Amino acid sequence: MERKNLLKCMMLLLNLAALSIGTSAGPLLLKFYFMYGKREWLCAFIQTAGWPILIVPIWVSSTYNKKQGYPDTFHVTPRLCLASIGIGLLTGLQDFLYAWGLRYLPISTSALLNSSQLGFNAGFAYLIVRQKFTPYSINAVILLSLGTVMLSFNTRIDKPKEVTHANYIGGFAATMCAAALYGLILPVIEFVYGRTRRQITYTLVMEMQLIMSFSASVLCAIGMTVNNDFMAIPMEAKTTRLGELCYYIILVWIAISWQLFFIGVFGVIFLKNSLLSGIIIAVFIPVNQVLAVFVYHEKFSGEKGIAMVLALWGFASYLYGEQRYSKDLEEGQQGLESANREEQEQTPQEQVD
Numbered sequence: 001m002e003r004k005n006l007l008k009c010m011m012l013l014l015n016l017a018a019l020s021i022g023t024s025a026g027p028l029l030l031k032f033y034f035m036y037g038k039r040e041w042l043c044a045f046i047q048t049a050g051w052p053i054l055i056v057p058i059w060v061s062s063t064y065n066k067k068q069g070y071p072d073t074f075h076v077t078p079r080l081c082l083a084s085i086g087i088g089l090l091t092g093l094q095d096f097l098y099a100w101g102l103r104y105l106p107i108s109t110s111a112l113l114n115s116s117q118l119g120f121n122a123g124f125a126y127l128i129v130r131q132k133f134t135p136y137s138i139n140a141v142i143l144l145s146l147g148t149v150m151l152s153f154n155t156r157i158d159k160p161k162e163v164t165h166a167n168y169i170g171g172f173a174a175t176m177c178a179a180a181l182y183g184l185i186l187p188v189i190e191f192v193y194g195r196t197r198r199q200i201t202y203t204l205v206m207e208m209q210l211i212m213s214f215s216a217s218v219l220c221a222i223g224m225t226v227n228n229d230f231m232a233i234p235m236e237a238k239t240t241r242l243g244e245l246c247y248y249i250i251l252v253w254i255a256i257s258w259q260l261f262f263i264g265v266f267g268v269i270f271l272k273n274s275l276l277s278g279i280i281i282a283v284f285i286p287v288n289q290v291l292a293v294f295v296y297h298e299k300f301s302g303e304k305g306i307a308m309v310l311a312l313w314g315f316a317s318y319l320y321g322e323q324r325y326s327k328d329l330e331e332g333q334q335g336l337e338s339a340n341r342e343e344q345e346q347t348p349q350e351q352v353d
Contacts, residue, residue: 007064011202012271016280019264023284025257027107028291033250034103036240041227043099044092045220046251050259051213054206057263061203076207083192084208088215090185095216096223097178104163104171106299107292111285112147113175115311118318119144120183128187129194136321143314147307205270209262285311 030043076084102110119141125131159168193200224230237247268277289308292298 008271012268015264015267015271017264018260019268019277019280020284022257022259022261022264023281024287024291026254026261027102027111027288028295029250029254029257030099030102031107031292031296033254036242036247037236038103039224039227039229039233039236040096040099040103041220041223042229042233042251043102043254044096045217045224046255047095047099047258048088048091048213048216048220048262050255051210051217053256053259054210054213054263057267058203058206058210061201061206065201065203076204076211077196077198080192080196080198080204080208081211084211085215087185087188087192088212089219090181090188091212092216092219094178094181094185096220097174097181101171101173101175101178104160104167105175106160107296108289108298109172110175111288111292112307112311113172114179114182115147115285115315116144116176117179117183118314120180121186122183122318124184125187125190128191131187134321134325136317136324140314140318140321143310143317147310147314200270202267202270205266206263209266213259213262285315 026047030047033043098110098114101113105113122131122137122141159165163171198204237244240247242250264280265277268280286308
């Protein structure tokens with residue numbers, strides 16, 4: 001048992017490290033590309049194009065299961081495969097909208113707008129999995145909405161000089177749509193997990209993630225084909241100030257960093273809970289703000305500061321409410337089990353009397 005707990009702890013630490021690296025490096029590298037390139041569908045594609053990396057954790061997990069003598073039955077069913085493909089297509093669209101927004105927005109603004117996915121998540125979770133609103137979740141939605149309103153009044157100061165007002169507004173709207181889609185995807189995944197008859201294992205979670213990433217990559221590859229990106233990329237690589245080799249190296253590292261993010265998100269949710277995953281993402285909101293200021297010399301206005309405080313306050317409120325809900329649910333289950341045990345103990349005595 002101690003060895004099993006140690007292995008689980010090590011896997012959790014590895015997934016936390018992957019989530020932390022992906023959360024901070026992914027947006028920074030993507031923004032670095034947009035300083036020299038302009039292909040949104042390409043950026044959407046490489047966010048999930050690192051799906052072959054998932055073969056490694058799947059192989060390690062499967063090998064461990066075989067050594068432990070578990071039957072080799074924890075694989076995606078046809079129904080789960082179709083569900084994963086559908087979620088992957090939504091993910092591909094979300095990746096495109098996110099890339100489109102990040103092209104025209106500063107990283108700090110994009111990060112704050114993406115934090116609004118928590119509010120969309122709460123709304124879609126209520127509609128799809130019947131998760132009830134709590135005072136904490138309502139408070140979080142209000143705070144995140146106020147933060148978005150604050151940013152909308154900051155367009156003149158926040159807008160980069162080389163970006164037109166129309167493109168800035170388009171990027172703002174695209175980022176909000178991306179946040180809404182991400183807020184939809186998570187409850188849909190939870191709904192799929194709840195409806196499956198299979199035991200949810202780490203291997204199964206990673207297999208589903210592989211199918212989602214592959215499906216998202218296929219959708220983005222179609223978008224790249226329609227947009228003639230495959231023909232334009234070699235020319236862009238040759239003419240960029242980075243140099244052709246450095247151009248392709250950046251694309252590879254973008255793919256790796258975003259795949260680490262996805263591995264971390266789903267791994268932490270499976271090994272611990274979505275609460276811890278949300279905490280890590282929330283912690284890196286100010287980290288990304290600071291990195292954007294130091295690396296890209298972005299302006300950090302008072303409105304952004306207020307929006308960041310509201311976002312962190314909203315995250316803290318939501319996560320505290322989720323913790324209270326989980327604790328109350330656990331105490332209720334323990335009370336029910338205790339009552340059942342007392343009833344079973346009393347029944348033989350009544351029969352003797």
